[in-house]
Amino acid sequence: MSAVQIVATTPFDDQRPGTSGLRKKVQVFQQPHYLENFVQSIFDAVEVDPRRPLVLGGDGRYYNRQAIGVILRIAAANGVKRVLVGRDGLLSTPAASCVIRKHHAFGGIILSASHNPGGPEGDFGIKFNTANGGPAPEAVTEAIYRRSREIDRYRILSEQPSFPLDQIGSHALGEMVVEIIDPVADYAELMESLFDFQALRTLLQGGFRLCFDAMHAVTGPYACEILERRLGAPEGTVINATPLEDFGGGHPDPNLTYAKDLVERLYGPDAPDMGAASDGDGDRNMILGRGFFVSPSDSLAVLTAHHRAAPGYDRPLAGVARSMPTSRAVDRVAQALEIPCYETPTGWKFFGNLLDAGRITLCGEESFGTGSDHVREKDGLWAVLFWLNVLAREQRGVEEIVRAHWRRFGRDYYTRHDYEGIDSKRAHTLMDQLRERLPTLPGSRIGTLTVESADDFRYTDPVDGSVSEHQGIRIHFAEDARAVFRLSGTGTQGATLRVYLERYEPDPARQDRDPQQVLAEVITAARELARIPQLLDRETPDVIT
Ligand code: VG1
Ligand code: CO
Numbered sequence: 028m029s030a031v032q033i034v035a036t037t038p039f040d041d042q043r044p045g046t047s048g049l050r051k052k053v054q055v056f057q058q059p060h061y062l063e064n065f066v067q068s069i070f071d072a073v074e075v076d077p078r079r080p081l082v083l084g085g086d087g088r089y090y091n092r093q094a095i096g097v098i099l100r101i102a103a104a105n106g107v108k109r110v111l112v113g114r115d116g117l118l119s120t121p122a123a124s125c126v127i128r129k130h131h132a133f134g135g136i137i138l139s140a141s142h143n144p145g146g147p148e149g150d151f152g153i154k155f156n157t158a159n160g161g162p163a164p165e166a167v168t169e170a171i172y173r174r175s176r177e178i179d180r181y182r183i184l185s186e187q188p189s190f191p192l193d194q195i196g197s198h199a200l201g202e203m204v205v206e207i208i209d210p211v212a213d214y215a216e217l218m219e220s221l222f223d224f225q226a227l228r229t230l231l232q233g234g235f236r237l238c239f240d241a242m243h244a245v246t247g248p249y250a251c252e253i254l255e256r257r258l259g260a261p262e263g264t265v266i267n268a269t270p271l272e273d274f275g276g277g278h279p280d281p282n283l284t285y286a287k288d289l290v291e292r293l294y295g296p297d298a299p300d301m302g303a304a305s306d307g308d309g310d311r312n313m314i315l316g317r318g319f320f321v322s323p324s325d326s327l328a329v330l331t332a333h334h335r336a337a338p339g340y341d342r343p344l345a346g347v348a349r350s351m352p353t354s355r356a357v358d359r360v361a362q363a364l365e366i367p368c369y370e371t372p373t374g375w376k377f378f379g380n381l382l383d384a385g386r387i388t389l390c391g392e393e394s395f396g397t398g399s400d401h402v403r404e405k406d407g408l409w410a411v412l413f414w415l416n417v418l419a420r421e422q423r424g425v426e427e428i429v430r431a432h433w434r435r436f437g438r439d440y441y442t443r444h445d446y447e448g449i450d451s452k453r454a455h456t457l458m459d460q461l462r463e464r465l466p467t468l469p470g471s472r473i474g475t476l477t478v479e480s481a482d483d484f485r486y487t488d489p490v491d492g493s494v495s496e497h498q499g500i501r502i503h504f505a506e507d508a509r510a511v512f513r514l515s516g517t518g519t520q521g522a523t524l525r526v527y528l529e530r531y532e533p534d535p536a537r538q539d540r541d542p543q544q545v546l547a548e549v550i551t552a553a554r555e556l557a558r559i560p561q562l563l564d565r566e567t568p569d570v571i572t
Pocket of ligand 2: 307308
């Protein structure tokens with residue numbers, strides 16, 4: 028009945044994982060053997076520890092359930108003895124990280140394409156996390172990729188799982204035990220250990236109004252349980268709370284463009300005191316005040332400056348880290364706190380070593396990602412609870428707190444311009460040409476700005492010494508401004524060029540301007556330097572955040 032089948036197969040040539048796992052169109056994953064090949068490659072590259080469980084769950088998007096069935100059968104055929112699966116196949120990315128750590132799993136498989144749209148025409152994704160709860164480091168993802176290039180068979184149980192995924196309980200599948208667990212419980216307990224839930228209850232039951240937009244993605248059940256049930260926020264605090272396979276047709280991406288329902292409320296009449304949103308898999312966050320947007324780079328800096336408000340962080344921080352394109356706002360706080368500040372390549376996996384070694388406590392990315400040493404992923408709801416804890420302690424609003432922060436540390440005006448769906452060859456030509464000209468740039472004037480230094484970011488991991496090359500081109504201007512160029516590693520169609528722009532303003536009298544205007548000269552200089560209009564045939568970016 029539960030025989031292991033060995034199925035002959037041939038490799039696909041496109042299974043190189045990007046910034047966070049393998050992301051493709053659903054139709055690509057639906058090809059015969061496609062998912063099976065990649066999952067078998069994981070089990071071939073990673074040692075299965077039969078004494079420890081595997082964690083499995085996803086963001087609930089289209090194909091999540093089918094993929095869980097296939098992965099369970101392949102896991103059982105590869106010597107896994109116990110799998111913890113989130114009820115309904117759900118686990119947010121940070122909750123999966125929490126469960127891996129708490130239950131001493133040897134790893135976890137997370138099914139998500141994060142903020143990319145879902146549904147039969149949308150995207151699907153799969154990612155392997157290691158025993159520390161974090162995304163597999165490059166050495167592991169490379170081993171999985173190498174294996175996927177030469178795979179010629181996979182092992183799969185002939186038996187189909189016949190039990191329902193929607194009820195907590197234990198079931199046998201071949202020699203393996205499948206435990207359906209509450210996807211929220213372990214995570215909620217961890218949040219309770221970090222934040223002052225009593226103070227949050229007083230705040231949320233005392234007239235402070237929060238609106239949390241789950242964007243029909245995985246954080247719905249988490250936010251309802253924690254914000255409404257445990258903290259007593261009024262019913263309706265969480266909007267778009269039911270996870271849908273196609274996220275209601277939207278982009279589950281928390282930014283001013285895609286979190287429309289939330290933005291309308293926060294910028295409309297009778298706006299609540301705070302707005303927040305998370306993405307498809309629950310690891311991103313956007314924080315809004317009444318008619319006020321908190322840039323993710325500033326959010327990291329503010330939480331760092333106010334870390335003592337939260338009981339779980341009421342101690343000196345070991346250090347902080349930000350991804351290279353993230354603004355330098357947090358660097359200024361680190362300097363004041365006299366703690367180290369690390370600059371890492373884009374992607375959460377680079378924070379993992381620093382977190383494991385105890386070198387940093389908080390970290391973040393400009394792409395709406397913030398997190399800490401409590402798990403090994405960025406964590407959307409955690410950031411929202413942290414902000415609430417700061418507000419409860421300070422008894423001030425979101426905007427007031429950020430403005431006070433700028434007065435003290437200065438404001439790092441920031442924006443990101445994305446050129447999406449461009450021809451991949453053109454994108455690489457642009458980057459190559461810019462890279463070639465780097466040595467000639469210092470000293471040259473572009474408009475009103477002078478290039479001070481220019482390089483292609485190369486990262487040496489301070490813990491294990493591993494080196495990552497070509498992590499983005501950095502141009503520093505003498506006028507305390509910076510432009511960064513890199514190509515996205517998460518898209519599924521063509522290439523995306525990301526241009527990150529920032530400029531520092533220490534003068535409190537000049538901190539209330541529109542970032543696009545303040546950054547106009549830096550934006551023009553960046554376009555000229557990279558010859559964007561000529562090489563991409565584009566006059567304006569597709570998305571501005
Ligand atoms: C983007 C972001 C990056 C983030 C990654 C995964 O990558 O820029 O900061 O770590 O998405 O986020 P890229 O390569 O497209 O720029 V998520 O929420 O997918 O896990
Ligand atoms: Co995400």
